[in-house]
Amino acid sequence: MSIVTLTINNKTIQAEEGTTIFEAAKQNNILIPHFCYLENVHQIGSCRICVVEVEGARNLMASCVTEVKEGMVVQTNTAKVRKVRKVLYELILSDHPKNCLGCHRNQNCELQDLGEQIQIDGFRFEGVKSKDVIDSTSASIVRDSSKCILCRRCVTVCNDIQGIGLMNAHHRGFATFIGPSEDENLGHSICTNCGQCIVVCPVGALKEKDSTQIVWEALQDKSKTVVVQTAPAVRAALGEKFGFAPGTLVTGKMAASLKELGFDYVFDTNFAADLTILEEGSEFLKRVNDQFTTPEGAVLPMITSCSPGWIKYVEHQYPDQLGHLSSCKSPHMMLGALIKTYFADKIKVDPKDLYVVSIMPCTAKKFEITRPEMESNGVRDVDAVLTTRELARMIKDAGIDFVQLPDAEFDSPLGLSTGAADIFGTTGGVMEAAIRTVYELITGRELPMEELHVKPLVGLQQIKTADLKIEDALESYAYLNDVTVKVAVTSGLKGASKLMEEIRQGKSPYHFIEVMGCPGGCISGGGQPRPVNNMVRMKRLEAIYREDEGKTLRKSHQNEDVMTLYKEFLGHPLGHLSHELLHTTYVKREKN
């Protein structure tokens, strides 16, 4: 790669060929105000806010799409640039509602931030407003087109990152709108509810379907016993909504704030993550055993089923491959089912009077709880899902001083978890947790890896793989001696489609695959605080592994309360009750 020399604001700088002016400036601490740009994701110059003056060019250039050239002379801060930037901003604003105080993105809005940054003082253009269509047909996502500023970040994420292609620009010019086609809506479409579009939306055009109101009502209702559970990834991100740096773990404060909010029992989805490993690990071993005894009956690779966005994606795009999915419900659905049976019986409360709330980093979970399969004995497994962002809103609304809150513990008996459950929150974590337990089940020995981490599976790469050779297996697994178990991990649906194509063509070399629907896994799910970029993802990922390493118990089968649950209630993994409460089925959906 050759190096180019140019000047930006009279400063001579060097940059690699192919770098954009925007990136070169950033590398040299020159900040160019920008709006639609999203590092490594979306650089199409649609908003033009990042314009700069380039000597010899007829017009101002959008710096996010203009590459540096040898000898280029760039000015980012001339009177002309500042004036044009303001006009462009005011033009965006001319078709944007000004009722910021009544918008959920107030004080957390990139359009507001930009206005402050470029020192907007009043707006001159009052024009016609484009159509304000509110699409609230989806269980997970609400789209308000009146707030859309056509930056197209959601289009890029839906098409290029997730490979769904539902969000697109329709019509042209002033009539342009972003969304599914004219004859579709979010609720009746191939939308996976992953919510990655919400995470990148700079304004209030996309948001999760609000559940805070129904949860407030349940908390007020004296006849209800309200039980809450929290997903592993929430504790690694919730703090960001209260000013903590990305990667700050707030497990204790989170549990304390839930008690302050008035939940009767605060449980941990992590408990069910440990349970999932026992169920899913047993299912995997059964499938492997099947392959050695009745090869034609075995369906391998087996693929994890914790991510409901991923599940809906498979149901639409690969309805012919549903047999590869583990039949395990996702952990919070398992815990919901147990709360309304096992726990209801323990506290002698009619399951109909129990109200279960899941705090999730995920918008697809809102859809998941509405699936007809997700009920036991006529009672819904989970009644409401709140995203991490919604929980933060409730904590603020209740006037709880989150920052000063002393730590609290989860309640027993569905609050205990091992480190293996913590890592469910990040890409690679479910697989690592499964390997820790399955390896020990097969060989009777602990996984011989430093800190119990399967190194090749850690990190943000799209597809990660590992080989695990089995030696000196216990007698009952002697048939696995010298077998190399091949596993793959992917996050983001585009990576998943690559692995699924291999499976469809019969070329998949893997035995076990972990898929999380969002890039990076649940740590950057559609319900997590903004902004999300690779730096934030890494901080949250490191926090998750820290939480794991800080625990004495690091393997799911060491969770004593899970073992007690089997002894007192379930029997054994894959047993009759497990099938009834903890496992599910999938449906074939239309491709379009």
Add this chain to the structure above:
Amino acid sequence: MITHDEICSVHSMTEADKYSLLLQVMDDYDHKESNLIQILHMGQAIFGYLSAEVQSFIAEKMDIPNSKVNSVLTFYSFFSTKPKGKYTVSICLGTACYVRGGKEVVNKLKEVLSIDVGETTEDKMFSLQVMRCIGACGLAPAMTINDKVYKQVNPNKLHRILGMLK
């Protein structure tokens, strides 16, 4: 490749025949996304307009989302998602036609046909649309009705031209 005659005979075809002709078009274009605009052109030629059903059919057979098909076709004013009248009256509003009075022609047509641009008369006889430059600047203001070009149109000529069609 499908023949000109086949396209010309669509009026006498059944719906099923039309769909199989469209499928043949897609085969000719290898079902490639980069050929979507050509396929939409042929779809419109076969069906007269691109209904939601036709869009879904194209999306399914090309293995792309409905939304992508809709995104491309709504960008171009040539494509229609609603049935068109027997005659499609198109006024050129390119620069030359505009300055030579194209806009007045549009206004008069709206008045005479009692429809807006992009609409079709209730008797399904006329659809009205505007075009950007059609390359007939020497004939400005130019108007086309189906495939026939009318030159130097002015509001006073419209009654006679339309009258000849009815």
